Amino acid sequence: MAEVVLGIETSCDETSAAVVVGERGRPELASLIILSQDVHKVFGGVVPELASRAHLAALPAVVERALDEAGVSWGAVDAVAVTAGPGLVGALLVGVVYAKALAYAGDRALIGVHHMEGHLFAPVVEDPELAPPFIALLVSGGHTLLLDVPAWGRYRLLGRTRDDAAGEAFDKVATLLGLGYPGGPAIERLAVQGDPARFSFPRPLLEHGLEFSFSGLKTAVLRAVRASTDLERDRPHLARAFQDAVLDVLVTKLERAVRLTGHRTAVLGGGVACSRALATLATARLAGLARVAVASPRLNADNAAMIARAGWWHLEQGERSDWTLDARADLPLPGLEPSPAIPQSANRNPQSP
């Protein structure tokens, strides 16, 4: 098993590298560098071509810095783990080609990692005791996944979004409210000042099943924005009502999955798990049912530490990618198993309000 794994993440707008070092077989984070591409802020969203170019310019220095901070030379690296998808294909390609070149030239192991599996491994970087079985709610800008995880590397899909991802809904509603990109943090900050009773938005698919839908909610916010006679006054209240609706849906489904499977742990991951409000609500609603595990915001946003850690696990299983590894915008989650027969019509959680 490799002792030093270099992780590389370039799937969207963060250029990141990290080093994980296996002290007595227990992987520990030795360094993490995250360079956020500010250029997209002026465009109100990620511009794929600009993201690729920025990764290309920054990646060599980001990798070098991660090795320096970890105090390891390139010669000490045993394996390179890199996000191979899903994400922006041009952005992914920069990381994949760079990782392949490094590994090939140095005759090191190469492992391609699924971005969402990376998010799933984020909490274990800080909490080495965390272990399956658990329910995972992975919520990012592109995905909303509810998974039953009986063991690392085995995933049963319980529910996903039928349309927009949760993070995407935050970003679109932030644009409607005239807030900047990314929308999630801006909405969370504003929502603190909002009165939860001023507006009320629908909670799509709340009553039944484990699937999600957020596009109707976004339309409801659009209507409320258009109907507002004083957006300046209403903005915090709209942000609050929207956030309350999304979080209620997310946590209701999480709680339902916990009750259906009986797992005693629930993991939150992905950029939306940076939300303190989400972690607080999940912890309150799952009290007595399950422990909620969530990484710190630095590890929930896109970063290479989670990629190095997930790669470590795959390498430990004896897996390697070969030199045909390619970037795939639609890479399927590895280890997906047929889902258990959980009725999508499963009723509302008995103890929910």
Ligand code: KG4
């Ligand atoms: O995982 P991530 O960093 O990138 C992707 O893989 O997509 O997730 C980014 C998403 C964005 O949509 C962003 O608005 C959302 O995570 N996000 C939040 C918060 N911080 C980031 N959403 C709600 N509340 C937050 N505090």
Ligand code: ZN
């Ligand atoms: Zn992500």
